[in-house]
Amino acid sequence: MPSFFGQIGRYAIQNTAGMGRTFLFLLSAFAWAFRPPARFRLIVHHVRTIGVESLSVVILSGVFTGMVMGLQGYYSLRKFNAENFLGSAVALGILRELGPVLSAFMVTGRTGSAMAAELASMKVSEQIDALYSMAVNPIQYLVTPRIIAGLISMPLLTAIFDVVAIYGAYVVGVQLLGVSSGSYFSGMELSVVFKDVLSGFLKSVSFGLIITWICCYKGFNAPPMATGVGQATTESVVLCFVMILVWNYFMTSVML
């Protein structure tokens, strides 16, 4: 029976080794991106599954997020007779924070979980071993195209989320509550600078990497048993949510 300190030591070693394996997995996926054969078709396929198939849920969440921001923003700003700042408040909040974070949450729930489940199921049913045995590297075939597709899809989905949310807030603030359309858009134009858009873009790219990296790693290393698929899916979704929020704080503090 190991001592209390022995158990802490073992836990620390296991977790450090786990983190090392996770980073090596990512490095390996990047290294394989530069080795032939190029997997353009697979990248396009995964852009479709990560990007196109998440579009409806991203648009829907964007519309309602924008509408809530319009409503809350209007009643908060009215207390200070500052309704005309609604456009700039909504745009800054969405472009810098809510757009990248909420669209990343949607993609994690919609596609990340499916990605982890699919790879875990392939692991359990020996399909990944079958790829190795056919002299096909599974990281190059299964992981690298997904990571590249995530890097391409996330900024596009975030941009769509941003636009839809800003128009959602416009519908509530301008059409329903009577803020002037001119002040809504001119306030936005005056307050939003390129750095705000860049910050949202960089966040969305990094979230695309986090989601595909974590979900692929968890799926790829699922325990080889029936419960392994469920375990990999749950762990990947929870870890993605936490990592997105933690990384978002660091990005915000660096880019403010």
Added chain:
Amino acid sequence: MIRVVDLHKSFGRQHVLRGVNLELEAGQITTIIGGSGSGKTVLLKHLNALLVPDRGNVFVGDRDITKLSQSALNEVRRKFGVLFQGAALLDSMTIYDNVAFPLRETTRLKEPEIEKKVNESLAQVGLAGAGYKFPAEVSGGMKKRAGLARALVIRPEIMLFDEPTTGLDPLLGKSIHQLIRKMHATYSFTGVIVSHDIPEVFEISDRIAMLADGVIIEAGTTEEFLASQNPVVKQFIHGETEGPIAVL
């Protein structure tokens, strides 16, 4: 053809292989038998480096595959075809695309040539016309045959079969055995079968080896093996509950 020398493998505290020594003759079918959980599949997965041993060597020809780089290992792996226990077909692809997969990935053949080879392979295993189906739409026996077609389409020098009849009824199991024999007669590959389908598997085996307690306790031609006086072998092949193997 394949030589296993003092192979050891552990998973956590479980020491599964404890110094396996085995020679697999070229052009012959060798069957490895042993009780459930004895490490047969673990041993098989070392033969094409799907698992890395803790200690010991696996020679394919004169190359020790435990010491090869990734690219050199891939070259060696192209000599192998593997029929996995559950067939391990890629379930996002049709059976046709599964069989075409190794040709598309590891050769420079044009699509019309690939089509010809795939259709020929599917016909050989009795799956002509079933190529458009997905793995989830076919029976266990059809999956095994599709897995066999995929493994054989690259004309491997060595074929590994991981419990090829598990989960099949006796008739389907027999048909898979006959198919393996037929394919062996056609392509003369070196075959390694892991099975506890006794005595049926003896009909298609040139040589038998038995794995128990992490080592090979008996190996020889089928006739020699069946005449073995080793009490563990005798108990196992006759399916007796009394003897040196603790059943419960």
